Amino acid sequence: MATIVLNQNNITSAQNNTLVYNFPNSITFKNCSIAVQNVSMYYSWYNISSSLGNNTFSYTWESATNVQTTNTIVIPDGIYEISQLNEYLQFKFIANGHYLVNASSENVYYAEFLISPTAYGVNIITYPFPTALPSGFSNPASVPFPAQTFNSVITLPSKFNKILGYTAGFATTRNLGTNTTLTFTSSTSPQVQPNPTLIMTCSLINSRYGNPSTVIYSITPSGDMGEIITAPIFNMVYNRITDGTYNQLTIQFLGTDYSPISIIDPNMTILLSIRQNDDK
Numbered sequence: 001m002a003t004i005v006l007n008q009n010n011i012t013s014a015q016n017n018t019l020v021y022n023f024p025n026s027i028t029f030k031n032c033s034i035a036v037q038n039v040s041m042y043y044s045w046y047n048i049s050s051s052l053g054n055n056t057f058s059y060t061w062e063s064a065t066n067v068q069t070t071n072t073i074v075i076p077d078g079i080y081e082i083s084q085l086n087e088y089l090q091f092k093f094i095a096n097g098h099y100l101v102n103a104s105s106e107n108v109y110y111a112e113f114l115i116s117p118t119a120y121g122v123n124i125i126t127y128p129f130p131t132a133l134p135s136g137f138s139n140p141a142s143v144p145f146p147a148q149t150f151n152s153v154i155t156l157p158s159k160f161n162k163i164l165g166y167t168a169g170f171a172t173t174r175n176l177g178t179n180t181t182l183t184f185t186s187s188t189s190p191q192v193q194p195n196p197t198l199i200m201t202c203s204l205i206n207s208r209y210g211n212p213s214t215v216i217y218s219i220t221p222s223g224d225m226g227e228i229i230t231a232p233i234f235n236m237v238y239n240r241i242t243d244g245t246y247n248q249l250t251i252q253f254l255g256t257d258y259s260p261i262s263i264i265d266p267n268m269t270i271l272l273s274i275r276q277n278d279d280k
Contacts (some may be wrong), residue, residue: 121186
């Protein structure tokens, strides 16, 4: 039985998802198996990014004559919780001048994302924008007041909708002239992290039962984003190595859709165990 250690020195891709181990000499494997013995790495892959295609949504705003304008929000690549997405929405409201300030000098926003623990979802709440400045309020961005109250229409395009747990293309209601607060609730479980599990593949195996055929292990974080993942395996599952002569082996990390995934932190250690199949 032999142990192979791979770490950040073996990384060969800019996305930190591919590691290559070069054998000191060409090695012929016959009737051998390989298993993952230990994995240590950080939970550091984006849940929202341009490469995932889930980094945009939009909201409408209305002029003094109630003409709608659509404002597209592009979220910078990163790791976000729902509260941070709400903060970014507020940031864009400020940047676009779509807010007021109340008598306590607090910014007032007219839409928000809120976690609903009882519904296991995310509420989108929109508030009616007034036709005149409320008593004690100020209007620092000089945003024009509409002829009729309206609720901003928030639209969730494909892929971003899954983050909040709504159908693709979901849009809130304009609610023109009604002057009421609207609350919408997720219709499916929010998938805040589209890749909650990483799939590990190994170039030495070719399982007729696997899809992909090179899958050797999976990693599911048990902590928060940014925390270290340590996965010692006490009952290793060996996969037969395809008989042949090899100069190297390649380990790759895939997302749940089996596409290579970008990992931010390259600090990782992977231990692999190789044995002859007649070993006890």
